[in-house]
Amino acid sequence: MGGMDDMGGSMAPSGPGPSQGSIPCRWCKEPIMRGARKCKHCNEFQRDEDRETQKPNAWVEDEPLSTTDWIGVLCCPLIGFIQGLVYAAQGNPKAKRLMLYSAISMVFGAIIRGAGGGR
């Protein structure tokens, strides 16, 4: 009967918190795996360095073209395209979008001109 005491305390709950393998999320407090970089509940990174690499990309996507850019694209797509190249040289996130829109505008202009001249 001596060994029974060793088994006794092993199943006792240590507290109301999550189990040993998980920690509460920094942001939504839901239990996530210890060592997980990203919360599966709210999709937030747990480490500041991961969050910082994520943030700039998020607002780069939302960077809108200015009115001047649009005038260039619609009225004179060649100038819009050159402006896109200037942005690319400056590392401006608008560069790709401006060149894309200018290229589309040029193609449309060519189609409209071609259709008008053919008849």
Ligand SMILES: [Zn+2]
């Ligand atoms: Zn979370």
